[in-house]
Amino acid sequence: MSALKLAVPSKGRLQEQTFLWFAARGITLERTGSGREYAGQVLGIDNVELVLLSAGEIPRELAAGRIHMGVTGQDLVVEKIPAWEMQVAQIAEMGFGHADLILAVPSFWADVDTIDDLDAAAAAFRKTHGMRLRIATKYHNIVREYLRREGVADYQLVDSQGATEGTIKNLTAEAVADITSTGDTLRANHLKILNSPPILASQATLFASKTASWPPTAKAARTELITRIGADND
Amino acid sequence: MQASARAYLEGGRTGAGLAALRAEVGRLMAGFAENGAVAVEPAALLPADILIDLYGEDLRARAYTTHDPILGEQMLRPDFTVPVAQMHLESGAAKGRYAYAGSVWRRQEPGSARPVEYLQCGFEAFGDTNTAQADAEVFALLAEALRGAPVAPIVGDMGIILAGIAALETTAPRKAALMRHLWRPERFKRLLERYAAPTPQNKSRGALLTAVKTNTLEALLGTHGPTIGLRSVAEIQKRAEVLLEDANTPPIPATQVALLERALGIKAPMGEAIKALRKIAIEMPALTLATDMIEARAEAISTFGIDGFQLPFEASYGRTTLEYYDGFVFGFAAEGRTDLPQIAQGGRYGALTRAMGRETPAVGGIIRPEALLALGGDT
Numbered sequence: 073m074s075a076l077k078l079a080v081p082s083k084g085r086l087q088e089q090t091f092l093w094f095a096a097r098g099i100t101l102e103r104t105g106s107g108r109e110y111a112g113q114v115l116g117i118d119n120v121e122l123v124l125l126s127a128g129e130i131p132r133e134l135a136a137g138r139i140h141m142g143v144t145g146q147d148l149v150v151e152k153i154p155a156w157e158m159q160v161a162q163i164a165e166m167g168f169g170h171a172d173l174i175l176a177v178p179s180f181w182a183d184v185d186t187i188d189d190l191d192a193a194a195a196a197f198r199k200t201h202g203m204r205l206r207i208a209t210k211y212h213n214i215v216r217e218y219l220r221r222e223g224v225a226d227y228q229l230v231d232s233q234g235a236t237e238g239t240i241k242n243l244t245a246e247a248v249a250d251i252t253s254t255g256d257t258l259r260a261n262h263l264k265i266l267n268s269p270p271i272l273a274s275q276a277t278l279f280a281s282k283t284a285s286w287p288p289t290a291k292a293a294r295t296e297l298i299t300r301i302g303a304d305n306d
Numbered sequence: 307m308q309a310s311a312r313a314y315l316e317g318g319r320t321g322a323g324l325a326a327l328r329a330e331v332g333r334l335m336a337g338f339a340e341n342g343a344v345a346v347e348p349a350a351l352l353p354a355d356i357l358i359d360l361y362g363e364d365l366r367a368r369a370y371t372t373h374d375p376i377l378g379e380q381m382l383r384p385d386f387t388v389p390v391a392q393m394h395l396e397s398g399a400a401k402g403r404y405a406y407a408g409s410v411w412r413r414q415e416p417g418s419a420r421p422v423e424y425l426q427c428g429f430e431a432f433g434d435t436n437t438a439q440a441d442a443e444v445f446a447l448l449a450e451a452l453r454g455a456p457v458a459p460i461v462g463d464m465g466i467i468l469a470g471i472a473a474l475e476t477t478a479p480r481k482a483a484l485m486r487h488l489w490r491p492e493r494f495k496r497l498l499e500r501y502a503a504p505t506p507q508n509k510s511r512g513a514l515l516t517a518v519k520t521n522t523l524e525a526l527l528g529t530h531g532p533t534i535g536l537r538s539v540a541e542i543q544k545r546a547e548v549l550l551e552d553a554n555t556p557p558i559p560a561t562q563v564a565l566l567e568r569a570l571g572i573k574a575p576m577g578e579a580i581k582a583l584r585k586i587a588i589e590m591p592a593l594t595l596a597t598d599m600i601e602a603r604a605e606a607i608s609t610f611g612i613d614g615f616q617l618p619f620e621a622s623y624g625r626t627t628l629e630y631y632d633g634f635v636f637g638f639a640a641e642g643r644t645d646l647p648q649i650a651q652g653g654r655y656g657a658l659t660r661a662m663g664r665e666t667p668a669v670g671g672i673i674r675p676e677a678l679l680a681l682g683g684d685t
Contacts, residue, residue, distance in 0.1 A: 154416040155415070155416030155417055158416065158417065178531060178533075178534050178535050178537070179530045179531030180527045180528075180530045180531040180532065180533055180534070180539075180542075181530075181537065181542060182510070182513075182514050182517075182523075182526055182527055182530050182542065182546070183514060183542050183545045183546050183549060185508075185510055185511070192483070192545070193537070193545060195483075195486060196541065196544065196545055196548075197537060197541070200541060201536065204358075204359070204362075204363070205537075212366075213367075216363060216364070216366065216367055217367070219363070220364050220367070222493075223487060223490045223492060223493025223496075225362055225486060225487070225490070226362070226486075227362075227363055228358065228363050229363055229366075240534055240535040241534045241535065243535065243536055245535075246535055246536055246537055262531040262532055262534055264530075264531075
């Protein structure tokens, strides 16, 4: 049996919305066993095996070719897979899980509205404090590449895997680069988003691995799946 | 890649291939020693904080980092310049000449065919106060080491852009901002264009400037949100004052921007380039000293049996290679071999020693021995 391995987020709202999205296209994904067991099945289409994985691990598994297809955020794919377009194909944007990767600074910084302002403030900050202005993020690769492209200097990235908005108040960073959907958490922490398009506009997306081996049964299942969801097969 | 392969050389890690490479490195090191260099061997694993502080966060995308629970973040040596300069500055000596050979490690873009580990063999001279002479000596030393190899030299001088910025009719903060982005040509161009046009002002900026003028900045900041983080109200006040000054600064005259861009666009044999610069210097006299330096260097190079006035000169060469080059810059390209990197390169980097705490005249260059052997020729 060489079924197509389809990975979806192992829990939470992202999983619910993924199940609904497939159900609307006549494909039933469901969990099996007890509620806490990470097992599931696919009904309504042959030779597709459901794999439940943390959304953060799905990019790595796709790139390694251990799963054929997977649902995860574009932000995670771009951050975690170098030259991601060479390793995975984007099959369908799913219209939920919207999140923008943005840069934010304290709201009271009335002199900083744009990325150019941030660059100038970083120069002055380094002179005053003898260290580079710290930007807390977990999206190191995307943010570093963005700031290089924008020609920003005198900053450093510091790692923050959670509660990133709190780092400024805790004096471990001066600015943050993080995912936001409504901006509520930012506002609650007295932060404002810089006046520029987001670094990355992300949503939940169905990806296919370019590195996995695709035996005929898996390939056929992929063709069928793609026809059912009305996407292009490339 | 086979286990015996190395950068640009099949079989360079074993038997005859390795012997040939070692002989080549030995020949280069002997040449440097004859010119008064002391051999040094910096550590391969360097503290990351010093390198990041000097080169910026971008370095993380280009160097390999590793973590030690006691020593903290470490980097595999991405070049020799910093550790060799450190050795010299720590020695306390006014003058010093050093030679080294060893691997450097660089991360490459996915899909790139460039090697992640390759050898550099280099020479650095510190403390020589006769700039033109020291520049010429290093250039001639590397040219001599490459004699017989099919390479094409190219030279430039960051002194032109430095003098050009100093000459602009504008404020010190604007000049400082341009200087800061010297090594980011696109950003530099954007800044220069912005400074050459009247300063635009949106509503938010207008309110900020009014608040500075009327001494009500603190009240304004209060309406934006509570004071959080390390950056203080005083720092915002200071920058707002700079912005106010900037808003009242007239644009840099278009004629000056045009002159600077004309000077930076020069590509010609050094003799022709000097003539072109002299012409521009009639309207921008600040370029005269920088041009005198280029001429003195061309003359000094000529005393080494190389016609300094015939060397291909590009005024913008060196602006993207490495931060901190701030004077003479040069390279030797492998003719017709796009698969090989520059065989040798170097330049003057006083700005680096300044950032390291003791400004010292510093000039040097490196050769890539593996690429040189791969190129063949009769060295």
